[in-house]
Amino acid sequence: MSDRTTEERFHRARKDPELAVLEGFHALKHALRFGAEVLETAIVEPEALGRLVASLAPDLSERLPASDARIVTPQAFARLAPRPPATGVIAIARRRRVSPAEVLSAAGPAPVVLLVRPRHAGNLGAAVRVAAAAEAAGVLALGGRDPWEPDAIRGAAGLQFALPVAGVDVLPPTDRPFVAVDPGGDPPPASGLPARALLAFGTERHGLDETLLSRAEIRVAIPMRKGVSSLNLATAVAVALYAWRRID
Template sequence: MGAGYEGEPAPDPSLRRDLARRAAAARADPTRVLLEGVHALKHALRFGADIELVLTPDLTRLTELLAQLAPDVVVPAGTQELERQEWRDLVPRELPSPALAVARRPTGSAAEVLATAGLVVVLDRPRHLGNLGAVVRVAAAAGATGVLTVGDADPWHPTAVRAAAGLQFAVSVAATDRLPADTGTRTIVALDPNGTDLLGALPSDGLLLVGTERGGLTPDLLDRADQRVRLPMRPGVSSLNLATAVAAALYGAAANGDGRR
């Protein structure tokens, strides 16, 4: 879809129904990404996503929101306004802002993420898609260049995309069954409660391994670490959730001079 908005919403109800069916089907389509809300849409547009369709119950409001929140992007050509009942049928749980879009899912692999220059966050068996998405969001904000998930969790799941506000398009992301044996010359740093306090910079080309709040890293990943570090915490505080731990590590390292700030 090109920049700008052309023409009026589709007057043909059958066309609107077809577009709504395509949007609903995208939720379960591994080749598509469902973008829910203006923030996800603006980031997808800003970082070069291939947007296939955009639906809204209020084109005027969508245009105003994008102008206010992201003046560098515009409503894509061909955006279609649905009738209120059509929108309610498509979006049973009201979104915080009037936008639902479908984009092509980038074809990414673990090897491609690891080939990206810069710091990459590796999540070991993340359990909560909302937390996974929050990690993608903070990684993009803090200047990491990739997020790789080990295990079954899909970083492109609609829940993760919603939590990341669509910032999967700003960093290289992929899922893999296991961390590849060949990680090149990258320094592997593990967040480990038994490690030394993280008081200095993270390697600019490092892999930051982060496990679950309850179980931590699996032994096989922990054994691959060149360094094991922990986040200094007040006595009596035992852990941080996944996204908070990643944020503390990335911004703490930035504050200690690794150049991403």
């Protein structure tokens, strides 16, 4: 198979809502660890992949042999993505489809993270990454960006495969307690955040709008030094989720 057809497949995959482009070794590593169906891997140097597996993911040595990957020239690799990953590894996997209603109906006390109109795919990905690490029940991105777009997968290091993640245009009904995480809110309650909360975070520039704020059962602020306006979106998600984990 020629480098040209490999390029065409990777370009088509970026626009295919069923597929996920995994840019870089870390995204591929996490995708495999969390059971993704990887359809194709392209690399430049088999020895370099072997070294990455040996040093960063020896648990995957049997599932990520360089012999299964397509070897392409450095020139062709540079055309497989707008920002070719420095690790020299890129792959295509099948997205894991989950409906927003399924995300919200997950059992157990863990919160669902609701990102309202996130503007930056990197922030969206970083929020997915911390939600996976903190064992949140799932992540919903309301409006705008697709949590499976390549830059969001890159920002999440492929951890979209570790928990249910979906984009949504309209929030389905839910009995989860709606918690607005907002710089204008109150200090977190001493009893901690309610179980099964839907933790809503606002868009980077304008935060949560009045409609969503008025829907909240509680509004929680992360304390900050005087003069600091707000935290980065993904940082706020990290603080809120680890505050929840501490008391869980």
